[in-house]
Amino acid sequence: xxxxxxxxxxxxxxxxxxxxxxxxxxxxxxxxxxxxxxxxxxxxxxxxxxxxxxxxxxxxxxxxxxxxxxxxxxxxxxxxxxxxxxxxxxxxxxxxxxxxxxxxxxxxxxxxxxxxxxxxxxxxxxxxxxxxxxxxxxxxxxxxxxxxxxxxxxxxxxxxxxxxxxxxxxxxxxxxxxxxxxxxxxxxxxxxxxxxxxxxxxxxxxxxxxxxxxxxxxxxxxxxxxxxxxxxxxxxxxxxxxxxxxxxxxxxxxxxxxxxxxxxxxxxxxxxxxxxxxxxxxxxxxxxxxxxxxxxxxxxxxxxxxxxxxxxxxxxxxxxxxxxxxxxxxxxxxxxxxxxxxxxxxxxxxxxxxxxxxxxxxxxxxxxxxxxxxxxxxxxxxxxxxxxxxxxxxxxxxxxxxxxxxxxxx
Amino acid sequence: xxxxxxxxxxxxxxxxxxxxxxxxxxxxxxxxxxxxxxxxxxxxxxxxxxxxxxxxxxxxxxxxxxxxxxxxxxxxxxxxxxxxxxxxxxxxxxxxxxxxxxxxxxxxxxxxxxxxxxxxxxxxxxxxxxxxxxxxxxxxxxxxxxxxxxxxxxxxxxxxxxxxxxxxxxxxxxxxxxxxxxxxxxxxxxxxxxxxxxxxxxxxxxxxxxxxxxxxxxxxxxxxxxxxxxxxxxxxxxxxxxxxxxxxxxxxxxxxxxxxxxxxxxxxxxxxxxxxxxxxxxxxxxxxxxxxxxxxxxxxxxxxxxxxxxxxxxxxxxxxxxxxxxxxxxxxxxxxxxxxxxxxxxxxxxxxxxxxxxxxxxxxxxxxxxxxxxxxxxxxxxxxxxxxxxxxxxxxxxxxxxxxxxxxxx
Numbered sequence: 001x002x003x004x005x006x007x008x009x010x011x012x013x014x015x016x017x018x019x020x021x022x023x024x025x026x027x028x029x030x031x032x033x034x035x036x037x038x039x040x041x042x043x044x045x046x047x048x049x050x051x052x053x054x055x056x057x058x059x060x061x062x063x064x065x066x067x068x069x070x071x072x073x074x075x076x077x078x079x080x081x082x083x084x085x086x087x088x089x090x091x092x093x094x095x096x097x098x099x100x101x102x103x104x105x106x107x108x109x110x111x112x113x114x115x116x117x118x119x120x121x122x123x124x125x126x127x128x129x130x131x132x133x134x135x136x137x138x139x140x141x142x143x144x145x146x147x148x149x150x151x152x153x154x155x156x157x158x159x160x161x162x163x164x165x166x167x168x169x170x171x172x173x174x175x176x177x178x179x180x181x182x183x184x185x186x187x188x189x190x191x192x193x194x195x196x197x198x199x200x201x202x203x204x205x206x207x208x209x210x211x212x213x214x215x216x217x218x219x220x221x222x223x224x225x226x227x228x229x230x231x232x233x234x235x236x237x238x239x240x241x242x243x244x245x246x247x248x249x250x251x252x253x254x255x256x257x258x259x260x261x262x263x264x265x266x267x268x269x270x271x272x273x274x275x276x277x278x279x280x281x282x283x284x285x286x287x288x289x290x291x292x293x294x295x296x297x298x299x300x301x302x303x304x305x306x307x308x309x310x311x312x313x314x315x316x317x318x319x320x321x322x323x324x325x326x327x328x329x330x331x332x333x334x335x336x337x338x339x340x341x342x343x344x345x346x347x348x349x350x351x352x353x354x355x356x357x358x359x360x361x362x363x364x365x366x367x368x369x370x371x372x373x374x375x376x377x378x379x380x381x382x383x384x385x386x387x388x389x390x391x392x393x394x395x396x397x398x399x400x401x402x403x404x405x406x407x408x409x410x
Numbered sequence: 411x412x413x414x415x416x417x418x419x420x421x422x423x424x425x426x427x428x429x430x431x432x433x434x435x436x437x438x439x440x441x442x443x444x445x446x447x448x449x450x451x452x453x454x455x456x457x458x459x460x461x462x463x464x465x466x467x468x469x470x471x472x473x474x475x476x477x478x479x480x481x482x483x484x485x486x487x488x489x490x491x492x493x494x495x496x497x498x499x500x501x502x503x504x505x506x507x508x509x510x511x512x513x514x515x516x517x518x519x520x521x522x523x524x525x526x527x528x529x530x531x532x533x534x535x536x537x538x539x540x541x542x543x544x545x546x547x548x549x550x551x552x553x554x555x556x557x558x559x560x561x562x563x564x565x566x567x568x569x570x571x572x573x574x575x576x577x578x579x580x581x582x583x584x585x586x587x588x589x590x591x592x593x594x595x596x597x598x599x600x601x602x603x604x605x606x607x608x609x610x611x612x613x614x615x616x617x618x619x620x621x622x623x624x625x626x627x628x629x630x631x632x633x634x635x636x637x638x639x640x641x642x643x644x645x646x647x648x649x650x651x652x653x654x655x656x657x658x659x660x661x662x663x664x665x666x667x668x669x670x671x672x673x674x675x676x677x678x679x680x681x682x683x684x685x686x687x688x689x690x691x692x693x694x695x696x697x698x699x700x701x702x703x704x705x706x707x708x709x710x711x712x713x714x715x716x717x718x719x720x721x722x723x724x725x726x727x728x729x730x731x732x733x734x735x736x737x738x739x740x741x742x743x744x745x746x747x748x749x750x751x752x753x754x755x756x757x758x759x760x761x762x763x764x765x766x767x768x769x770x771x772x773x774x775x776x777x778x779x780x781x782x783x784x785x786x787x788x789x790x791x792x793x794x795x796x797x798x799x800x801x802x803x804x805x806x807x808x809x810x811x812x813x814x815x816x817x818x819x820x
Contacts, residue, residue, distance in 0.1 A: 001608060001611055001613075001642050002611055002640050003613075003667060003668065003681075004526065004579060004611075004667075005525060005526060005671055006525060006527050006528050006531075007528050008523065008524055008525075008528075009524065009526075009671050009674065009675060010584040022564060022664070034477065035477075036476055036477055037464075037475060037476075039472055039475075042472065042475045042476070044468050044471055044475065045471065047465060047475070048466055048469075048471075050466075051461050051462075051465040052461075052462060052465070054461075055457060055458040055461040055462070056458055058454050061457075061458075062449055062452065063656075064656050065449075065452045065454065065457070065654035065655070065656045065657070066443075066446055066447075066449060066452070066654070066655055066656055067444065067446055067655045067656065068656060102680075103513055103658075103680040103683075103684075104680055104681055106678075106679075106680055106681045107679060107680040108599050110678055110679050110680070114416065114418055114419065114549075115416060115418075116414070116415060116416050117416050118416050118417050118418075119520050119529075121416075125753050132677070132678070132681075135677070135678060136648055136677075136678035137652065139524075139675070140680055169414060198411060201411055201412055201556070202415075203411075203413075231411050232411050244475035244476070245475070245476055246473075246474050246476055246477065246478060246684070246685030246686065247477045247685070247686055248513075248681070248683065248684045248685070250678060254656055255413075256414065257413060261415055261419050263417060264419065265418075265549070267542070267545070267546075268516075268520055268542070268545060268546035268549055269516075269517060269520050269679060269680075270512075270513040270514050270516055270517040270658060270679075270680065271514055271516045271658070272658065273658065273684075274656070274657060274658045274683075274684040274686065274687050274688055275656030275657070275658070276656065276657055276687055276690070277686055277687075279412065280686070300713045306791050341533065341761075349808075
């Protein structure tokens with residue numbers, strides 16, 4: 001029988017990072033490719049204790065095992081609001097109707113797209129930005145336009161010009177320890193972005209999975225906190241990076257009408273997120289484990305990032321420029337020579353190192369000479385070994401590039 | 411700021427059953443409205459034991475807590491294929507690439523729609539059918555057409571005529587203990603439906619959440635088993651009714667190209683289903699608990715269904731005709747007098763009984779005099795009390811209907 005797939009799926013290929021993940025399954029592979037938190041910092045003992053408490057409480061579980069409300073358990077939504085205050089979301093009047101629980105932060109993104117986007121609608125993103133967002137937004141038929149960014153955040157003139165020209169419905173940003181660059185927008189930049197969004201009637205999706213993984217520097221409040229009337233920013237985060245990705249729990253905080261529509265969208269998507277995961281995280285938060293576990297994890301991330309920065313200095317070619325982020329999971333870099341990091345990938349895999357070619361993060365397909373390196377997944381020694389291999393490979397690739405060019409030029 | 415929602419969400423209201431569920435939260439309410447399995451038959455003790463095993467196994471959990479593949483754990487997909495054999499899906503060559511794990515059966519439906527449906531595409535459904543499907547399909551902009559059904563299943567002449575006239579991409583059916591009617595298609599009807607689907611190039615979504623809850627009669631193989639070349643049927647089921655709805659785990663079995671596309675769609679939807687839920691169900695299946703727990707549950711369902719059938723005979727008006735299903739969760743009925751069961755609903759809530767007005771299950775908005783009654787959620791005594799209340803209320807409503815008509819006629 002002939003298969004007539006939807007426009008949404010027709011041209012969509014699998015995620016490059018998921019494919020890397022699948023190639024990286026080969027034994028001995030060192031992965032600098034994914035976005036996993038440090039395995040060693042997952043709170044396995046605490047979750048074991050909490051599970052023992054929960055599963056033996058049949059009163060609780062007779063509720064947990066049955067259907068529950070789509071927006072998530074009220075108690076968990078309340079805890080999420082309290083937690084959000086601690087990282088700077090302090091908007092007067094926020095209540096339970098402004099928050100919903102989702103199956104990972106990724107689902108919240110999908111629900112926001114489902115709630116707002118018709119085929120052909122325009123969306124602005126940072127150039128470069130999270131690959132997963134580009135893919136799912138394309139499946140909704142959105143027209144994606146990249147906004148240029150500098151060290152302080154988005155270039156405001158470029159943002160405004162593109163808001164006027166493209167009349168976007170949405171702006172998607174990862175303003176703290178951005179995926180893929182690791183950069184953080186300044187406070188002033190955030191305030192200005194929110195102002196522009198209000199002026200041009202643009203909803204902002206603020207994706208903030210990494211901000212609690214701060215290694216150095218001081219915290220900047222979320223964009224959401226500059227949205228004083230709780231008007232235009234949908235704040236999305238998750239428990240993936242600080243408790244566990246495998247439990248698949250995230251959340252969205254926003255205007256009541258938007259959260260209500262996203263909840264209706266979630267009814268059709270998966271009815272509700274796993275109650276087991278919700279109860280585990282609820283008890284975890286109630287016990288006050290969130291910050292102690294994060295604080296225990298930070299030195300692990302710091303050590304790994306430093307190992308990577310040092311190894312890049314030692315083994316990468318001089319011409320490689322890169323970020324040195326204050327937190328998150330990623331270092332981002334570019335070679336001055338326009339070598340194609342996608343073409344280099346297969347040889348890297350042969351030498352047992354995986355990374356992500358930077359081009360995949362650009363809405364306009366530019367950035368062939370860029371690369372994203374994850375520093376959270378491997379221990380410092382392994383990171384040094386992998387960076388040495390990549391450094392040598394990139395030097396060889398650059399040399400080959402110049403050799404090829406020379407005969408053509410002579 | 412002005413909100414410009416998508417076409418998908420613009421006209422979509424919340425699910426009537428979810429709203430009932432929310433009204434039914436009021437203390438003292440007897441719910442014949444939802445689709446919950448019998449609380450008393452949930453395997454709480456077994457799951458407690460399994461959880462203790464799993465959460466203390468740090469080797470397993472360091473995998474479980476991290477990201478995992480979108481299609482689900484290989485071991486669980488293998489167990490699902492073995493399980494599917496036991497209820498009649500025995501197609502040569504089925505392998506892991508033909509099965510994926512989803513966040514409840516509902517997500518599998520959503521992913522199938524995302525994979526196939528463009529706005530304006532036609533979908534055929536049984537008239538009446540599962541309300542949740544009608545709503546999510548409408549959000550994809552599908553044109554829904556109801557196919558008439560009798561006691562043996564779909565009326566084949568009507569199905570063929572509508573396949574020719576509407577050129578549907580999809581046919582959605584709940585062929586065993588249908589939601590809402592409780593009816594089951596015969597073996598011959600199933601074979602003929604698959605033949606017609608192949609002839610007219612229509613993909614069938616076979617939604618089968620209830621077939622293991624068989625109280626009487628003998629099992630009929632799924633439609634999927636008549637799709638010998640694994641060509642046109644996407645078989646969808648879940649662990650919600652036989653293990654727990656709250657764990658949110660379902661699965662889809664189908665042609666490799668379709669499962670691959672649905673997996674790509676799932677990457678954008680939630681990346682993967684909860685690993686905790688997957689590991690719980692995996693261990694549950696490995697321990698061979700599935701059928702013993704189902705067998706222990708069946709007498710509970712039988713007792714409740716019989717209590718409802720008896721009470722209807724005792725308390726409902728003579729003119730009420732209804733199904734007496736061999737399993738599942740629902741009894742479906744119609745009043746001969748065209749009273750509006752939606753208008754009767756608020757008074758039923760006043761008297762502390764919730765049900766679902768039948769009209770919501772019709773693609774064409776007919777069926778105002780029909781009603782769906784769930785028999786799994788309450789104990790036999792409570793069911794009798796609720797049916798007595800509803801019986802009295804419906805007699806009053808019928809009397810009022812005739813009184814109102816008489817003056818008009820005189």
